[in-house]
Amino acid sequence: MLKPFAQGHRSLWDVIGERREQEQRLAPPPRPVAHYDTARIGLADAWLWLPNLTPAEAKAGKALGKVDADFEHDPRLVSPAGHRRNVRRIRAGTDRAEVRPLPRALQLLQAMLRQWHDFATELDWDQVQVVLFAPTDIAPDPWLDAVLEVWPFDYLPGHGFIAPEQTFSTWLPWALQNDLEAPNLLCIGLDSWATIARAGGLTGERMAGEAIAVLALQRIDLANVDSNPRWHIYPAVAHTHEPRASQSRKSTGGLEQVAAALCERCGLTVAEVKAVVTDGHHDDNRLEHLYQFLSNCLPDCDLQQHVIGHALLAGEYGHGIIEMSGLALALQAANSLEGAVLVLDRHASTQTQGWLLGPSQVAVADQQTSEHS
Template sequence: MLKPFAQSHRSLWDVIGERREQEQRLAPAPRPIAHYDTARIGLADAWLWLPNLTPAEAKAGKALGKVDADFEHDPRLVSPAGHRRNVRRIRAGTDRAEIRALPRALQLLQAMLRQWHDFAAELDWDQVQVVLFAPTDIAPDPWLDAALEVWPFDYLPGHGFIAPEQTFSTWLPWALQNDLEAPNLLCIGLDSWATVARAGSFVGERMAGEAIAVLHLQRIDLANADGNARWHLSPAVAQAHEPRALQSRKSSGGIEQLAETLCERSGMTLAEVKAVVTEGHHDDNRLEHLYQFLNTRLPDCDLQQHVIGHALLAGEYGHGISEMSALGLALQAAKSLEGAVLVFDRHASTQTQGWLLGPSQVAVAGQQTSVHA
């Protein structure tokens, strides 16, 4: 039996309209407009390569408890008395290591680009801005020009490249306040002090070193919490104090007060901290102060198993880049131990700088400076 004409005849526009209605019913709710947190940022991932820590070891969290501290001599790097300098150097390919700043930096960058495919493949490059921090003795603009000459087309960021004038710790507060920037910031820092200009300045136990540190920062979207990174980071807190060498060996050297400030602002307790990353120096009572802090406030953190001294892994290089490598080490430790990690920068004699890297709600905002008599 034939259906009435009005029921049997449908135009193409009727079909299209019905499909649109069905698609609208099945479509997910519109995503709220992004509203970024200006006090903290997510540390989504990190990629590290240090002289005594390969990228695979770093990814596996093998820096914890690692005491391997190999070094080498370079006959081209000698003291005024003719003695060969000890250096810690990344084994980047078969070419002889350059000993000038820019050629060596380019060697390290090209080595990174050959090794980081798995890490780079996980990035949404359309949503990334690449932030290139200049190595020691190279100005930001010339470094950006040189890096772009070798940068592969496969990794072109949708939001372009920048080369800040500041170090990482001074750049981060500015980046947090700049809402117009990309949702993902890929910070790349590499440096070498195994150069003619730098290696001759070291005395005592310190050695010229180098590092490659990549931090994938993801803005925290307050309107879309489900997509945020698990581990959160905020600007550094700095604390001034008297010279370390003048403080008692039974003192904590200011790091206990700094740790309490970081924990208070995050709503955490020190008992929740699982590891500590520090520079690894022993002079001016640094080791004694660290011992005192661990023994009195973090008894579950064993010096051999839960403390990472990155000078042993990488030697000495620019402090701005060492901030980045320390935070990368902290992320790997946090993932491995499933807990918060304190990061202390104690290079200066009269100031200690620190971060607290923790999960989701854990964050530290602002900058504090205090002076102790």
């Protein structure tokens, strides 16, 4: 008969088993299955480059109160009457700036890829889907093909690439309802109107401009609230009204209606808004309406210190990309001022559209309250 092992003798399997039991005791509890909010989404981070705002300045929140309005001339870009157009350009390397849409877009993309290393290395690429919004005068599919030819292997997204037909504001509600898609959506929008096709058609004092805007969106997980980003957005709210030029100068041009609807949706009061991102245009009573809105609703928001206008920072470019750069500006302002930021789109004469970047904990608390009631 075989003798039993001596008292206290342990085999290698005993040691492994004990270690596994210890690891199981010390392991954190299993993460609940994700339950995504389909009404709103988190804005975890953003990367922005405008002609008068470098990525470092944007990250530091330097757009607040910034009045630098540098521009340049390009003899290749002229009006129908033969006058040179003023343009605002991103300083994207030493090569001469292209004036055709696709070559210039690729110059901007490659400049972004050279500059955004610190931002990109912070992303969990396995959990990301890259959403590419096409520049003006370039169709989505050709833009996707062009991007894939130069995209770096180190930043391959685990959920692939898509190129929507819609602009950001019309795409976002669809993306929220597709809650089985990637948990993180990296939206990349870049555009230039410093092109032969676009610069010559601008009227008045408006200048052709450029922008690179990257939004790191993260779905709000109601089952794992501690992992949610600090700030969130809802889909845009739009208000239709009579033409701005025919409204009274004492009117607010639809701004109060949009702000009230957004704040009600986010569980905030209008008075809690700390800053405003807007177009920066003065025509058709836009400046007067903005003054009136600040006076009526945001008396603590100073026009010089708490209002950011695109026109001085970047000039004119596609409205879909302006939506994205506006939200990127809002994130930097929200981080600097520790509060909600209103983003307004007033390019249309008869419509005012807006977003509110607010604290995500308010949204989660409201959702949980409604579920228990």
